Amino acid sequence: MIVDRIDEIISKYKNEEGVLIQLLLDIQREFSWIPKKAIKRISDTLKIPVSQIYRVASFYTALNLTKRGRHLIRVCVGTACYVRGGPRILDSIERILGVKDGETTSDEKFTLETVNCLGCCALGPVIEVDGQYHGKLSSANVEKIISGYS
Amino acid sequence: MNKLKSPSDLEKLRKDILTKRDPKRLAISVCVSTGCQALGAQKVLEAFKEEIRKHGLKGEVDIKETGCLGFCEKGPRVVIYPEEVFYFQVKPTDVPEIVSKTLINNEIVERLLYTDPTTGETTRHLSEIPFYKYQNRLLLGNNNKIDPKEIKDYIALGGYAALAKVLFQMTPEQVLEEIRKSKLRGRGGGGFPTHRKWESTRNAPGEPKYVIVNCDEGDPGAFMNRALMEGNPHSILEGLIIGAYAIGSHEGFNYVRQEYPLAVENMEIAIKQAENIGLLGKDILGSGFDFEVKLHRGAGAFVSGESSALMTAIEGNVGEPRPKYVHTSEKGIWGKPSTLNNVETWANIPLIINNGAEWFASIGTAGSTGTKIFALAGKVNNTGLVEVPMGLTLRDIIYKVGGGIRNRKKFKGVQTGGPSGGVIPEQYLDSPVDFDELKKLGSMMGSGGMIVMDEDTCMVELARYFVNFLCDESCGKCVPCREGLKQARKILNGIVAGKGEEEDIKTLGEIAEVTSVSSLCALGTTSANPLLTTLRYFKDEYEAHIYEKRCPALMCKELISYYINPEKCQACMICFRNCPVDAVIGEKREIHVIDQSKCIKCGSCYDLCPPKFEAVTIMSGEPVPPPIPKEERLVKRVRKENPD
Numbered sequence A: 001m002i003v004d005r006i007d008e009i010i011s012k013y014k015n016e017e018g019v020l021i022q023l024l025l026d027i028q029r030e031f032s033w034i035p036k037k038a039i040k041r042i043s044d045t046l047k048i049p050v051s052q053i054y055r056v057a058s059f060y061t062a063l064n065l066t067k068r069g070r071h072l073i074r075v076c077v078g079t080a081c082y083v084r085g086g087p088r089i090l091d092s093i094e095r096i097l098g099v100k101d102g103e104t105t106s107d108e109k110f111t112l113e114t115v116n117c118l119g120c121c122a123l124g125p126v127i128e129v130d131g132q133y134h135g136k137l138s139s140a141n142v143e144k145i146i147s148g149y150s
Numbered sequence B: 001m002n003k004l005k006s007p008s009d010l011e012k013l014r015k016d017i018l019t020k021r022d023p024k025r026l027a028i029s030v031c032v033s034t035g036c037q038a039l040g041a042q043k044v045l046e047a048f049k050e051e052i053r054k055h056g057l058k059g060e061v062d063i064k065e066t067g068c069l070g071f072c073e074k075g076p077r078v079v080i081y082p083e084e085v086f087y088f089q090v091k092p093t094d095v096p097e098i099v100s101k102t103l104i105n106n107e108i109v110e111r112l113l114y115t116d117p118t119t120g121e122t123t124r125h126l127s128e129i130p131f132y133k134y135q136n137r138l139l140l141g142n143n144n145k146i147d148p149k150e151i152k153d154y155i156a157l158g159g160y161a162a163l164a165k166v167l168f169q170m171t172p173e174q175v176l177e178e179i180r181k182s183k184l185r186g187r188g189g190g191g192f193p194t195h196r197k198w199e200s201t202r203n204a205p206g207e208p209k210y211v212i213v214n215c216d217e218g219d220p221g222a223f224m225n226r227a228l229m230e231g232n233p234h235s236i237l238e239g240l241i242i243g244a245y246a247i248g249s250h251e252g253f254n255y256v257r258q259e260y261p262l263a264v265e266n267m268e269i270a271i272k273q274a275e276n277i278g279l280l281g282k283d284i285l286g287s288g289f290d291f292e293v294k295l296h297r298g299a300g301a302f303v304s305g306e307s308s309a310l311m312t313a314i315e316g317n318v319g320e321p322r323p324k325y326v327h328t329s330e331k332g333i334w335g336k337p338s339t340l341n342n343v344e345t346w347a348n349i350p351l352i353i354n355n356g357a358e359w360f361a362s363i364g365t366a367g368s369t370g371t372k373i374f375a376l377a378g379k380v381n382n383t384g385l386v387e388v389p390m391g392l393t394l395r396d397i398i399y400k401v402g403g404g405i406r407n408r409k410k411f412k413g414v415q416t417g418g419p420s421g422g423v424i425p426e427q428y429l430d431s432p433v434d435f436d437e438l439k440k441l442g443s444m445m446g447s448g449g450m451i452v453m454d455e456d457t458c459m460v461e462l463a464r465y466f467v468n469f470l471c472d473e474s475c476g477k478c479v480p481c482r483e484g485l486k487q488a489r490k491i492l493n494g495i496v497a498g499k500g501e502e503e504d505i506k507t508l509g510e511i512a513e514v515t516s517v518s519s520l521c522a523l524g525t526t527s528a529n530p531l532l533t534t535l536r537y538f539k540d541e542y543e544a545h546i547y548e549k550r551c552p553a554l555m556c557k558e559l560i561s562y563y564i565n566p567e568k569c570q571a572c573m574i575c576f577r578n579c580p581v582d583a584v585i586g587e588k589r590e591i592h593v594i595d596q597s598k599c600i601k602c603g604s605c606y607d608l609c610p611p612k613f614e615a616v617t618i619m620s621g622e623p624v625p626p627p628i629p630k631e632e633r634l635v636k637r638v639r640k641e642n643p644d
């Protein structure tokens, strides 16, 4: 099943040059991480060394080599959010979930990540949960937002 | 749709679109760019659709989903046409009233208009709002009239006319000459003259030649490029095609960071629509000129926005910079001549062609022409995107456009140029903002991030933040940047934790000097700016941290304590209930005390203590007074003078 889907994504890029990053982004979008299996398939099909794929996948923040929780919380720690209290929002979320930046809760419900800017700097501090943006946050309403996800 | 085969086909299409449009027709435009989305614009949009349906107005009212107008602070933003009434901070519950009053009866809903915070007067028109009054929105001004997913909207406003003009009335040399005369400088950071880059790629040996749009926008705290790409993607495409024609390129790339999904989506659609209509691809408008564009998503690395790194990424490799003994304009992607320009640089091109180089050069200052979009953020009242002529002073941008500092706090500094820019203090607020002036102050224009800080921001912590950011983002290829930043981070971490030592300031200065002259790419060479500017302008703060173990801005966690003033505490239990670690000791009618050994300094007590009590204070550099004895804690209620 998974392998079929992986092959399907790879086949889109078969005869093109310089596709590795785009391909990995597609895999990431589909599975929300880059499974080992996918790396093996890409390497076999496109004849790219596994080491090179790991190098790319580990360089970029948008690519993940570990499985992620059902919901992805991205906390902006960009400068604009930072001066308006972003670090305290991060502290609160870490405390509420009991995980640190980059980790997944033991029930696999949430993965917590930090990002450098979500592009809504005017509304800082900002977090994004599963693609939904929440702006002008305070420690108090963060708890409410998180409890809204099951 | 049929392909356009000549400039007159394009003109005919434009006229057709316009004649089919009734200028008196009712229309609603809702900003659906990311900023307004974060404030609930989608729900407002849905409410409009529902309300229009309920009133049976479906065929009579257009609903437009448009891009950002910049005033993100007051989103979601809605405009009602044909009267052009601007409403701000619209909630879904306001929608029925807007429809029944404004749309059907042409009445204004006063409370949703912009209200001037000082005079209390309301206004319906953008031009009267101070935030807009001082702007000159050449690039962003059309965002409320364009549905970015609809090429016809762009064409209706005269879009692609500049392209037609270039292809049929100008030689590539004439285009280059026009850009030279306009004195346009790159908006991506360095302010490099655009025509020089174009010429160098044009004249470099080797085929094919490439043109590239840089929408990596990795500068945290900046979103100008996002607004352009989300809101008016065709203006960028048109500029790119014109550049390709001048340079002699037939293949282009649009590099967009994947953190901007809407920008990616809108650009993808724009490319498709332009292809379908014959504005991209083979024989554009019947001119014989071929050009195609591919979209490349960036995977999130600040350094990948650097020109050689970005080109390496397009080749499919890890986006790291390489030494540039030969400029990328001569040897770029796959070793071929490549011109890379920022989104905003490209978007200026059609304006220059349409209005002429003299017109463009008359805006701004002698050395920096045109307008510049800034992302005004941080502790300023009107946050958002502002587009102003080059040369406006920092003070005008922050106080006139930005409406001054939030909560009546004192201004401390403004960071321009992103993580590798510098902090500019109060005494230079009257400096005009252009490429050269900012450089003189030790900062830079960068891509246009402008983050305002007040007295509550600690400058040492800020320097630590930037150094930490750059250290994380350094690709690690060259030693000065990789090791220098690491050592600087270690020292700064020590200072903010109260472990600073006397020689730290000197060592930091030395590190900054070495990285700034010997790093491989501009990430390293400019990384010294935040250090050097904070050291130059805010040395007293470093000294307070090092010698007195005190953080004057009361920000550095290790150096502050929260304390409840027993004279002021009214035992309201709010901090007691909200402390996440139960560090507040207290009961009803008993003055609260913080158990310092338990306190994690999260600041909830400080935030939540009602302003009428102001009992929680932050202390730094002095010992916290011991808790008052239990028997003295019974609260003496202050009599309420004002029952509400």
Ligand SMILES: Cc1cc2nc3c(=O)[nH]c(=O)nc-3n(C[C@H](O)[C@H](O)[C@H](O)COP(=O)(O)O)c2cc1C
Residues within 6 Å of the ligand: B185, B186, B187, B188, B189, B190, B191, B192, B194, B214, B215, B216, B217, B218, B219, B302, B303, B304, B305, B306, B307, B308, B340, B341, B342, B343, B345, B447, B521, B522, B523
């Ligand atoms: C670390 C680093 C990051 C950069 N990031 C960006 C970016 O996100 N967007 C951008 O347009 N330019 C960025 N630049 C500048 C580019 O290298 C390049 O100068 C610019 O895209 C050229 O366009 P312009 O001539 O139109 O300014 C960055 C440079 C460095 C050193």
Ligand code: FES
Residues within 6 Å of the ligand: A076, A077, A078, A079, A080, A081, A082, A116, A117, A118, A119, A120, A121, A122, A124, A126, B220, B221, B222
């Ligand atoms: S800095 Fe947080 S969204 Fe840009």
